[in-house]
Amino acid sequence: MKSIFSRIFAGYLLVVFMLTITVVYFTFNTLNGNYLKTSIDNLTALNNSMKFQFIPMLKDSNYKELNHTVRLLGESINARITCIDINGKVLADSKLNPATMVNHSDRPEIIDAIAKGRGTAVRYSYSTGKNMLYVAMPIKIDSKLAGVSRVSIYMDDYDKILSGMEGKIFHVLLIMVILSLIIAYFFSQGITRPIKKLILISKAVSNGNYLLRAKFNRNDEIRTLGDSFNDMIGNMERQLEDIQMQKDKVNNIISSLQQGLLVLDAEGRVALANNSFQVLIENRNPIGKFYWELLKDKNVNKLIKRILETGERNSIEIQRMNEYFICTANKLDNNNEILVLFYDITEIKKLENVKKDFLVNVSHELRTPLTVIKGYLETIDENIDDNNKKYVSIIQNHTNRLINIVSDLLAISSLEGKSINMEVTDINIESLLHSTKFSFEQRLKEKGLSLSINIDPTIESFKGDEFKMEQVFINLIDNAIKYTESGGIVVNVINQQSHIKFEFIDTGIGIPEGDLDRIFERLYTVDKSRSRQMAGTGLGLSIVKHIVMLHNGKITVESELNKGSKFTLLLPV
16 A cells, blocks of 8 residues: 555656656757757858858859858858859869769759748758758849858757757756755655654554544644544543443443343344343353354244344243243344343243132132022022012022133133143134024024125135134124124125135224223223123133134234224134
């Protein structure tokens, strides 16, 4: 990874390099152009001053004298002078014998001099074997072109002068480049040194050291950055202290929870476990282990696996030795972690068992005397006068109600027992519902109510305990008849592929909204006085719920006062 210093310094180096190349290029081009222009102007001036000396000799065609004059002038000005007639023939030359020289009519400077009044050229001379600068001017006699005067100098001298100047320029530029790089180095250090200091302080802060501060003796943005950095460290220190306090408080709360608490990551590893959970599994170091290594209960493992797959909250009841727990699992909203809680319900279970035993024992104890009382009341009823029969009738009604309560209590105790006999067979729904309807024909006729049964033709039967399901249908239809004064009752059976849906709909008095959550409790009745009048025990719906749960089903209720109720059963096929 490149440092900021190397990037800044490399940037300056690139800029200096580009500027140096640009300066050298334009300087040398400018020098070359200016020097060449100056040389051409000087040669032009020399040519103009000399060509008038050639006119008398050209008039007299005294080419020998012309050549002698050209040689003397060439030596005096250290330049090559050539005189050419209008046809390109060399008449005189300061360096070579004109007789041996080729025709110059095709030379570009000669052509331009004749056509434009001056011709210049830089090219290689085959006569001398060197690069030369040529300036040619026309010679006119009586306004007529008589020839061309050409002055030239060797480019070697020009190159030597330029080389000398370029060397000096290069040395100056080299010194400037070195000075620029030194300045760039210190400038880069001035920027990166505070940054390095901030990096060191940042590393110290990341390691938990909040004592260091950045101090810069300068009045610019770097100092502002340092002050802001110091403020940030102070704020972080205070916030981390608050977070630590909150964390300690949460840890104390979690540790003091009587319920076992477990947090799993997305892979099923233990991320957090409180003391109660560690005591529960008898393992003091569960962090990082998979939940199935710690929890040997297959139902708990199924529950957690289902939560990991679906994310739906769920709970189950589990037993470990002589202890009972409600295990609740829920996926946390902010991430893929799973929260699992274990509520100890051992004491509640013990109380429930005591209550069940009490109810069973009391029911058994009451059953015999109540049967005896009922028998004697029937005997008395046959031998008593009409004036006292009404009292016996009242006693008989209450005795029957007590016998019904005892029977229902024994039924519920049986359903809640650990070993429940389920005689699972193929139940013919149509036959069962119509036989149930037949048992209520007289009561329906007495109240003027109708009972219609609608069964999906795709449904023929389902597996379950026929006797227990008959109890369900009898209780639900019995309740509907009791609390319906007009209209009727409708039973719908709907095929939902994996489930069969039963709907029991009546047009009765309905159930208040505040009682909907409690109607499945034992001995709970919405209208106490009405229930007593109708010999209701308050146990029918509780029995229904237990039987539905035994069939792995679900029961719900919807109701509105004075508009009727709808009980819905969902039973798996």
